[in-house]
Amino acid sequence: MATSAELHARRMTAVPRGIGHATSIYAKRAKNAEIWSEDGKRYIDFGAGIAVVNTGHQHPRIVAAVEEQMKAFSHVCFQVTPYQSYVRLAERLNALAPVAGPAKTMLVSTGAEAVENAVKVARAYTGRPGIVSFSGGFHGRTLMGMALTGKVVPYKKGFGPFPPEIYNVAFPNTYHGVSSEESLAALKALFKYTADASTIAAIVIEPMQGEGGFYVTPFDFLRALRALCDEHGILLIADEIQTGFARTGKMFALGHAGIKADVVAMAKGLAGGLPLSAITGRADVMDASNPGGLGGTYAGNPVACAAAHAVLDAIAEEKLCERAAAIGKIILDRCHHMKGRSNLNCVGDVRGLGAMCAIELVKDVSGGEPAPQLTQTLMKVANENGLILLSCGTYGNVIRFLPPLTASDAIVREGMDIFEASLTEAVARAG
Numbered sequence: 001m002a003t004s005a006e007l008h009a010r011r012m013t014a015v016p017r018g019i020g021h022a023t024s025i026y027a028k029r030a031k032n033a034e035i036w037s038e039d040g041k042r043y044i045d046f047g048a049g050i051a052v053v054n055t056g057h058q059h060p061r062i063v064a065a066v067e068e069q070m071k072a073f074s075h076v077c078f079q080v081t082p083y084q085s086y087v088r089l090a091e092r093l094n095a096l097a098p099v100a101g102p103a104k105t106m107l108v109s110t111g112a113e114a115v116e117n118a119v120k121v122a123r124a125y126t127g128r129p130g131i132v133s134f135s136g137g138f139h140g141r142t143l144m145g146m147a148l149t150g151k152v153v154p155y156k157k158g159f160g161p162f163p164p165e166i167y168n169v170a171f172p173n174t175y176h177g178v179s180s181e182e183s184l185a186a187l188k189a190l191f192k193y194t195a196d197a198s199t200i201a202a203i204v205i206e207p208m209q210g211e212g213g214f215y216v217t218p219f220d221f222l223r224a225l226r227a228l229c230d231e232h233g234i235l236l237i238a239d240e241i242q243t244g245f246a247r248t249g250k251m252f253a254l255g256h257a258g259i260k261a262d263v264v265a266m267a268k269g270l271a272g273g274l275p276l277s278a279i280t281g282r283a284d285v286m287d288a289s290n291p292g293g294l295g296g297t298y299a300g301n302p303v304a305c306a307a308a309h310a311v312l313d314a315i316a317e318e319k320l321c322e323r324a325a326a327i328g329k330i331i332l333d334r335c336h337h338m339k340g341r342s343n344l345n346c347v348g349d350v351r352g353l354g355a356m357c358a359i360e361l362v363k364d365v366s367g368g369e370p371a372p373q374l375t376q377t378l379m380k381v382a383n384e385n386g387l388i389l390l391s392c393g394t395y396g397n398v399i400r401f402l403p404p405l406t407a408s409d410a411i412v413r414e415g416m417d418i419f420e421a422s423l424t425e426a427v428a429r430a431g
């Protein structure tokens, strides 16, 4: 039996270093919110495979659906011999996604691919080239995904040139001193000085930034964006890849702002760990592309579709939106308690929507300087203590909490106990 340490050494030889590693824990098996490593050690999973297994690891319903589909067929290609589960999933997403009027859905495999296709349909519909995105935003690792992403290291450095006609505007991040008004002014300045609004096909935004640092996009800003898009005939693309599928306490985070998008990109939580993504958009927008212009060999794989149906059933029956709100409350209450602890003095901010929560670590609370080193130490100590954590943020100083929504209160509390003990230890180690 190979240990995690041995496997990690082999990995460093066999796999390129460009593929990051948040931990060096090698998974052997997983169940709901727990993972057991090759070394036989148990971990509480506060990462959910980066917001993917909202329905927990090995949800019995998903496992059964996948097994049944595997016995029937695993691939025939939807463009060749279509199948019912794709069509039914499109119907279900058309009914669920925050899109105004009749909707249509296409399925692909990854988040980045969903974003690529959202841009394609927006350009085909409007006949315009320009796309606007925001600083700190993350939209994937393909060329268009990178171009839209508002963080250079590690996502863009060395990978250019990027597609032209992409404009990045300051995200309304009040914690870091950018108000909604300032961000709107930056957008209007872009239209005035750089690219006329009539050349912009779409504005792409995460309703809550994920990789960028778990900053909730102010709801007033989202509403103002909707109005601005309507005024100029620009499409609003909501990237709900990380926020979707009950994570924020609503099926989609846009629901918190009470607005609809023209196209919604989704992935991650959609299929409980199988590679499936989707874009759901206004039917007229989705129909603008020529037949054959959209799709892909594996797009809408039937095993992944079967898993997605089981996920949607589980979200509804197990009331996972409500669970997200309850889990988020446990996490945020505990983080606020840590913020109040004078002997920690490193919790700069605590925030979240539903079970998409974060704590931002600083060198000391009065100065507010980001503490990426402390964050790294904390992640390592948490691993030693049996907890898997993920970081994020422009300065690498944010811990994001993403437990499966099927986790019990007891597991979430146990994870938070480990978290607080690990933070205390990390602060002590930092001296």
Ligand SMILES: Cc1ncc(COP(=O)(O)O)c(C=O)c1O
Residues within 6 Å of the ligand: 050, 110, 111, 112, 113, 115, 138, 139, 140, 141, 206, 210, 211, 239, 240, 241, 242, 267, 268
């Ligand atoms: C908001 C957002 N968009 C796009 C992506 C890219 O998804 P994928 O890694 O599946 O290509 C991610 C992945 O983290 C994401 O969080």
